[in-house]
Amino acid sequence: MSINTPHKNKTSSHIPLIKTQQQTIIALILISTLVLLAYSSFYNGFDWFISTLLVVIAGTVFYGYTKTREQLTVLLQLHSLLNDLSRGQLHHRIINMKGMGELGKVAWELNEFIDEVECYFKEVDACFRAVSVGDYRRIALDVGLPGQFKSSLQKINKSIEVMRKNNELLAKNELASALHHTNSNNLIANLKNSQDGLASISEQMSYVETIALRNGENAENSSQTVSEITQTLNNINSSIQSVASVVTALGEDSKKVTESLSVIAGIADETNLLALNASIEAARAGEHGRGFAVVADEVKKLSQHTKKAAIGVESTLKSFNDRVLQMTEQANSASQLTASIKDKVDNFQQGFAELSQSSHETANYVSYSKDKSFGLLAKVDHIVFKQNAYIAIDKDHTAAEYQAVQTPHTACRLGKWYFEGIGLEQFSHTQAYSALNTPHERVHKDVQQALVYAGQDWMNEPTIRQQLLDSIDSFEVASGEVMARVDEMIDEKHQDFLRQL
Missing domain, CATH: 1.20.120 (Four Helix Bundle (Hemerythrin (Met), subunit A))
Known part of the structure; x- marks a missing residue:
């Protein structure tokens, strides 16, 4: 059986309703009264006393029927109300209960009970309807409700408070989860x-390190080149000093050659003079023969002196030639060293150009x-x-x-x-x-x-x-x-x- 299907009690279904029973009894009483009145009139003639008594009895029965009918109306309202209650309709009430006595009190108490039940369910419905839309501030009002109604609403309020805390916890967790998701995704990004x-900075620093190492190698090579240039310059300086010494010696030899040439020139002059004298003496040969001997002796001396001067000049020229050869060799050596220096200077210049370019790249x-x-x-x-x-x-x-x-x-x-x-x-x-x-x-x-x-x-x-x-x-x-x-x-x-x- 479904819980939504009203349960109907079949125990008294075959018993007539009170209204039917009442109508049957009244009908029997009226019929009995009429029968008695007819019987009395038939056998005893018309009797006012009996007739009046029967009319009073009939009136009393009719009055009782009327009052009973009013009470029956209340019972019918109770029946209808209970049917409505069994269908979950709590807004119906029993009315017109004035003068109903105990039955009216029952109906009044039932109305009050239904009021409490309706108030209870309205409070429950209102607070749970608010909860269903996320509003936990609307709690059930238990003021004026007695007993279990009040206790039940208080328990419901406690449950709503627990639900509110759970909802806050869920809301916090939901927000925390959303914030964590948003923050994590963006923080990771x-x-x-x-x-x-x-990584880009590290890569740039790697380039800088590579350039710095290359610059270090270039600087080391440049240092070695500078050492080689210095050594070459020292060698050139030595060669230049040697050339200077040779030039000095050549100057001395040049003086000697000049002196020898002066001697030879003097000898030539004397020889010319002797030749002139010989010519003169020859003209006088006949008379002065002895003059030839003197001239010849002088010529011999000049000849020896000339030979000696020639030997000196030859020696000086040989020395001069040797020194010229030596100076030529020194000049060739200096030329080679100069060419070597040019290559090294070119390399050095290229190294500095590369160093400048590297420095520019490093700066960038x-x-x-x-x-x-x-x-x-x-x-x-x-x-x-x-x-x-x-x-x-x-x-x-x-x-x-x-x-x-x-x-x-x-x-x-x-x-x-x-x-x-x-x-x-x-x-x-x-x-x-x-x-x-x-x-x-x-x-x-x-x-x-x-x-x-x-x-x-x-x-x-x-x-x-x-x-x-x-x-x-x-x-x-x-x-x-x-x-x-x-x-x-x-x-x-x-x-x-x-x-x-």
């Missing part, structure tokens, strides 16, 4: 972005890495700001995290970097710098709006809870734009350098 930035890598580091620091500051926002959602207004995110976008660390610090100095000429301000401002506004929702009854109001989550999603989207603009700003500043990679 932010950390991945920071990891990529660190270091500058790019420095800006990447500053950008990474700015993004880390922004990540810390967002984490303070997530923590502040579960804190009161006095918490340090709550106060930390109440600053305007111009006063946070990223804002100061942007409006006052390195960002303004080194990146204000880029387009990405100008585009960074709007999403950064939106992050602050959405975070502060989320905290406004967090201060409201989001645990019992799903709409407020959804608005809180929407604000968080909104500032995460804006935060992603901030991260992208910072990277674009740095790449835009170093676009010429990046094109060369």
Whole structure:
């Protein structure tokens, strides 16, 4: 049998209803009275006393029938009311009970009982209808209800309180789960972005290290080249000193040759003079024969003196020739050393050119890495700001995290970097710098709006809870734009350098 199907008692179904029984009894009494009146009149003639008595009896019966009918009406109302109650209809009541005596008292007490039952179920329905839409503030009012009704409503209120706490716990868990999911996804993306930035910086530092090692090798080679050039210059200096000594000796030999040539010239002059004298003496040969002997002796002496001078000149010329050969060799050696120095100087110049180029590349890598580091620091500051926002959602207004995110976008660390610090100095000429301000401002506004929702009854109001989550999603989207603009700003500043990679 279904619990919704009214149970009908068949025990008295074959017994006539009270109304039928009453009508049957009254009909029998009236018929009996008429029979007695007819009988008396037939056998004893018309008797006023008996007739009056029978009329009184009939009137009394009719009066009793009328009163019984009123009471029967109350019973019928009771029957109808109980049928309505069995169908769950609690708004019906028994009326017109005046003068019904005990039956009226029963009907009145039943009405009061139904009032209590209806009030009980209305309270239960009202509080559970509120609970069904997430409102746990509407508790059941037990004032005026007696006994188990009052006790049952109090237990229901305790159950609603437990449900409220469970709902708050579920709401907290739901919000915490949503916040954790949002925070984790975005934090992982932010950390991945920071990891990529660190990897890029590490890669740039590797390039710098490679260039530094190459510069070290070039510097070592240049040092060796300088040593070789120094040694070569020392050798050239020695050669030059040797050439100077040879030149000095040549000067001395030149003086000797000059002296010898002067002697020879003198001898030639004397020889000419002797020849002249010989000619003169020859003219006088006949008379003065002795003069020839003197001239011949003088010529002999001049001849010996000339031979000696010639030997001296020959020796001097030989020495002069040797020194010229020596000087030629020294000059050739110096020429070779000079050519060697030229090659080394060319190599040295090329090494310095490569060193200059490497230094320029190193400066570019270091500058790019420095800006990447500053950008990474700015993004880390922004990540810390967002984490303070997530923590502040579960804190009161006095918490340090709550106060930390109440600053305007111009006063946070990223804002100061942007409006006052390195960002303004080194990146204000880029387009990405100008585009960074709007999403950064939106992050602050959405975070502060989320905290406004967090201060409201989001645990019992799903709409407020959804608005809180929407604000968080909104500032995460804006935060992603901030991260992208910072990277674009740095790449835009170093676009010429990046094109060369």
